[in-house]
Amino acid sequence: GVLFRGALTQISDENLGWNFVNEYNNKVGSLWNENVKKSWNYYTNLTDYNLEVMTNSTLQMAEFDKEAAKNASTFAHDGFGNATLKRLFKKIVNIGFAATNDSEQLKAISNLEADLTGIYSKGKVCLESKGCLQLEPGLTDIITNSRSYEELLAVWKGWRDASGKLMRTKYTDFVKAMNAAIKFSGFNDTGEYWRSWYETPTFEQDVRTLFEELEPLYVELHAYVRKRLKEKYGKDMFPETGHIPAHLFGNMWAQQWSNIYDLLVPFPGASSVDITAKMKEQNYNVTHMYRVAEDFFMSIGMEKMTDAFWQNSMLVKPTDRDVVCHASAWDFYDENDFRIKQCTSVTEDQLLTVHHEMGHIVYYQNYKHLPRLFRRGANPGFHEGMADIVSLSFQTPEHMKVIGLLDEVPQDSDSDINFLLKMALDKVAFLPFGYLIDQWRWSVFRGDTNSSNYNQHWWDLRCRFQGISSPVKRTEEDFDPGAKYHIPGNTPYIRYFVSFVVQFQWHEALCREAGNTRPLHRCDIYNNTNAGNKLREMLRMGSSKPWQDAMEAITGQRTMSAKPLVNYFDPLLKWLKEQNKEENTGWSASCPSSIPTPSALAAGSANLFISITCFVLCVFFA
Numbered sequence: 001g002v003l004f005r006g007a008l009t010q011i012s013d014e015n016l017g018w019n020f021v022n023e024y025n026n027k028v029g030s031l032w033n034e035n036v037k038k039s040w041n042y043y044t045n046l047t048d049y050n051l052e053v054m055t056n057s058t059l060q061m062a063e064f065d066k067e068a069a070k071n072a073s074t075f076a077h078d079g080f081g082n083a084t085l086k087r088l089f090k091k092i093v094n095i096g097f098a099a100t101n102d103s104e105q106l107k108a109i110s111n112l113e114a115d116l117t118g119i120y121s122k123g124k125v126c127l128e129s130k131g132c133l134q135l136e137p138g139l140t141d142i143i144t145n146s147r148s149y150e151e152l153l154a155v156w157k158g159w160r161d162a163s164g165k166l167m168r169t170k171y172t173d174f175v176k177a178m179n180a181a182i183k184f185s186g187f188n189d190t191g192e193y194w195r196s197w198y199e200t201p202t203f204e205q206d207v208r209t210l211f212e213e214l215e216p217l218y219v220e221l222h223a224y225v226r227k228r229l230k231e232k233y234g235k236d237m238f239p240e241t242g243h244i245p246a247h248l249f250g251n252m253w254a255q256q257w258s259n260i261y262d263l264l265v266p267f268p269g270a271s272s273v274d275i276t277a278k279m280k281e282q283n284y285n286v287t288h289m290y291r292v293a294e295d296f297f298m299s300i301g302m303e304k305m306t307d308a309f310w311q312n313s314m315l316v317k318p319t320d321r322d323v324v325c326h327a328s329a330w331d332f333y334d335e336n337d338f339r340i341k342q343c344t345s346v347t348e349d350q351l352l353t354v355h356h357e358m359g360h361i362v363y364y365q366n367y368k369h370l371p372r373l374f375r376r377g378a379n380p381g382f383h384e385g386m387a388d389i390v391s392l393s394f395q396t397p398e399h400m401k402v403i404g405l406l407d408e409v410p411q412d413s414d415s416d417i418n419f420l421l422k423m424a425l426d427k428v429a430f431l432p433f434g435y436l437i438d439q440w441r442w443s444v445f446r447g448d449t450n451s452s453n454y455n456q457h458w459w460d461l462r463c464r465f466q467g468i469s470s471p472v473k474r475t476e477e478d479f480d481p482g483a484k485y486h487i488p489g490n491t492p493y494i495r496y497f498v499s500f501v502v503q504f505q506w507h508e509a510l511c512r513e514a515g516n517t518r519p520l521h522r523c524d525i526y527n528n529t530n531a532g533n534k535l536r537e538m539l540r541m542g543s544s545k546p547w548q549d550a551m552e553a554i555t556g557q558r559t560m561s562a563k564p565l566v567n568y569f570d571p572l573l574k575w576l577k578e579q580n581k582e583e584n585t586g587w588s589a590s591c592p593s594s595i596p597t598p599s600a601l602a603a604g605s606a607n608l609f610i611s612i613t614c615f616v617l618c619v620f621f622a
């Protein structure tokens, strides 16, 4: 009977296949819910006990995944006719690190990730002026608001000493354990496994091509920002090579530059929106920020946040325990419990992050009807694109007026350039950063980069792609990648580069669907259910189909394209080229050999003082 046949040949009866996957879906309901709850408990209360409970749960899940994969392979699922059934089986057998037969490796992976995340989340820098500060909110506030070269440098270097520098050895072990485990899944290294989620053989080349298409726009923005920062900090502090010191951008990683918009305003006379000031003026509190975001999603036809969301989320930093403050959205796979964990403060940056995290929740809500194996983004970049898409509407002056954060909508071209520059400081500035993080990590996983040149390769990429350089000497004692959450947190990053490309493709398509007649950068899909319905068509697919089908559902195309992003910023590019006529745009591919430091600045001005004095005395006595 079935047993004998199952023993020697694989089961080809698809009805038995459906029984298997339906049973799997029911079993993982409580299993995944329990596992997510234990992760949530650790991330919102970093105790050893919660870590142990979470690690044990992760190991149990791995055992379950291995057993399910083994049973699934008794079916001839590759030969199944039904594409959906075939796809479900593929996801059941594709279990990543859990395929290892050495549970010590899994324990190491889980514990090292927790150790590294713990170092990052508990890291603090003690400044004589301000006491001891953690990344959020203390160090972030200084990096955002200080305009002192030296103060920024102290915080920038201090954070790297308190985070990445302490992670180097653990990270080396972490990579080794992950690469050893992933081999049991048939992948050469962890990077190959992560790229497999995009189901695109040419994925690595595709993202490089997209980056190269977008680089000219970035180079013009970089040249303009460099010119303005030289005016502010003095050109002596900038290396001859054309790079910009990494600590001057209002962001700890120089990944987005909108916090220094005040130093860069193209037309100070024209209107530009300082949303943070307006929020404070109007006594925004944290809950109101979440209500504003919920209102946007409901206005395009999405469901409201569930009661469980409001009851179970952690929306402000607790004062009585250590937590992972890095914002995140959580799906508990029970079709009702969806949460955000965020140490929310009342700023513009944070209001955008609220919309981002809630965007993830809206994706969870729109695929909660699917088998659990399909309750993910069409690819990881799609989940991030969905998280960001409403911010392209939300930030427009038109929408700022709708929600009362702007009194009048300016129509003059100067204000338009002001607005476009502000958007570019987030969306264009980010592109090389979003691209290079996993260039570094994929090369580490491949073994091309190892602990003898971690930092060297990191700065080679930062200098080459971002055109920024370290304001202080860096050695292999440092481990600057570890100062960025996603490296200790082991969250893949190319998803954000993909997101920043596809969100403009979708924005263009949704605005067309909404009958928008304004320029793309002024389009606001608020209150437009046609746009919302189009978006929902894609969201409801989850990961049940290849992402090309999901892309087609919104845009009618099946590929990623940089054109909508370039079109969106076209008016700005013209203006930037005009501004940069006298500039040597670009920078040398390798990092500067010498680093101007504040002492050099002091020495410089001392020399200046001496030479002036001599000049005066010589003239006088002559």
Ligand SMILES: CC(=O)N[C@@H](CC(=O)O)C(=O)NC[C@H](CC1(C(=O)N[C@@H](Cc2ccc(O)cc2)C(=O)O)CCCC1)C(=O)O
Residues within 6 Å of the ligand: 255, 326, 327, 328, 329, 330, 331, 353, 356, 357, 360, 383, 384, 387, 388, 496
């Ligand atoms: C359980 C779990 O992990 N859930 C996932 C969601 C899921 O996969 O279901 C999740 O919540 N991931 C956290 C992560 C947080 C943030 C982030 O890390 N952002 C990047 C890059 C960036 C920056 C600006 C921007 O506009 C968009 C992206 C950074 O800060 O460098 C922090 C602020 C914004 C988003 C996130 O939400 O993506």
Ligand SMILES: [Zn+2]
Residues within 6 Å of the ligand: 356, 360, 383, 384, 387
């Ligand atoms: Zn996200």
